[in-house]
Amino acid sequence: MTLSPLPDRRRVLAGAAALAALPLTPELASAAAAAAVAADWRIAFGDLEADVAPQAMTLVHGKAPAGLAGTLYRNGGAKFRRPGGDATHWFDGDGLIRAFTLADGKATLAARFIDTPKRRADTAARAVISGGFGTLPGPGAHIGSPDDVSGANISVIRRGDRLWALWEAGSPFAIDRTSLATIGPVTLREDLAHMPFLAHPRFEPDGRIWNLGQVGDRAVIWQVEASGTLQAVTPIQLPRASYIHDFTMTDRHLVIVLQPWVYETPSLVPLQSLKWRPALGTQVLILDKADLSARRIVELPSFFAFHMTGASETPDGEIRFDICTTPTPDFATRTAVEVMKGTYPPTPVPELALLTIPRAGSPRLESTGVAAEFPRTDNRVGTGPHRYTLHATGQSPDRPLFRGVGVHDWKTQTAAAFDFGPDHLVEEMVFTPRPGATEEFDGWIIGPTLNLRAGRSELHVFDARRVADGPVASWQAGLAIPAGLHGMFWRA
Secondary structure, three states: OOOOOOOOOHHHHHHHHHHHHOOOHHHHHHHHHHHHOOOOOOHHHHOOOEEEEEOEEEEEEEEEOOOOOOEEEOOOEOOOOOOOOOOOHHHHEEEEEEEEEOOOOOOEEEEEEEOOOHHHHHHOOOOOOOOOOOOOOOOOOOOOOHHOOOOOOOEEEEOOOOOEOOOOOOOEEEEEOOOEEEEEEEOOOOOOOOOOOOOOOOOOOOOOOOEEEEEOOOOOOOOEOOOOEEEEEEEEEEEEOOOOOOOOOOOOOEEEEEEEEEEEOOOOOOOHHHEEEEOOOOOEEEEEEEEEEEEEEEEEEEOOOEEEEEOOEEOOOOOOEEEEEEEEOHHHHHHHHHHHHOOOOOOOEEEEEEEEOOOOOEEEEEEEEEEEEEOEEEEEEHHOOOOOOEEEEEOOOOOEEEEEEEEEEOOOEEEEHHHHHOOOOEEOEEEEOOOOOOOOOOOOEEEEEEEEEEEEEEEEEEHHHHHHHOEEEEEEOOOOOOOOEEEEEEEO
């Protein structure tokens, strides 16, 4: 794959020159000075000390496409350090909802921390005492349920007229989509309070979702209406106690990848409980959506994966989906720990692969060789086959995360990408269709980067069919917000 170079004029506009073009204020002067000495990749894992009131972003390139209006909501940790003790893993920061709103050709940014029991307890203690995925609880921690540990910091989805902020091992937290105020944990049924609800539910065309809640080798299958009302919950037994971050589904089946990173040693810290056992290989559990007791298991060589796309299924039962794989879970076990210390150990780069599971015969995992993470598709294809996969791509050897955005065309087996250059860290981007569009991937790619040279967050819009041409519009905020994880676009 060849990444297109970033034109110098865009880099200048997106960098320090953008500061010079603004009216000089004490805040901007301070930001400019800080950018000159401290704006490196570590700002992606830094601390935001307070909510961000709605602020206008400055257009630094291009023009907003006509017809594009709505809000990109994103979630991720943004407060990791306190005087009496810090989070020791990137997954353990306080959740922050970021709202990038596009309207009338202009962009605004607002952000607000999610008011979780964890954030309140850690703030009062002036230390990260609540623990998390890779952080030990500290003195004074009161953990009565998983919700007391939740940073609500992984992803955000729409349910009814609210947002739900999702973690891995506890309840969703409901958020007001206008003010970004926290409404509170979502209890789908009183006897199911505090039950795990994974960060990557799967959506039916009518807005209903399927999701998992996992504790070791036991799980529940959630079915939730578009309004947020519980439709059904079904307990299941898993073949093994694998770490599960994401799963996928077809119109007929749920598909759960069970990698050989398994819970073994009881611990309050999941990272300490998980052990990499490659000799076990990777299993794929396939459940019939019409009868969740009907199942089959297929076996593959060992690999690790955080994320995958929606799956499709042929009439004869062959299942196919994209997945971003690495040989080991090094990012979770090592890199996400070291970046909290300000160091970066080189880590295996995930690659985009196609996993094919025939109704009979051996499954096939075929890598494209394309560096890829955070895969997304055009949601309108639902559980049907898709042609295009959007993803982050391009990685510098001396820093974490990515520097480009790519689109893989499965029909032509070609990869198009745009490289922002070493001065940017690219976060997950999403697709939204043009109004009235009927063809797949006819629309825009929207997402943020961190401009390291300027020390600012930026928002970019691409023509989805011409990603290698670069952004059609870019805006810059007045500050840098730490890198987030997952999000969604809510059209106006």
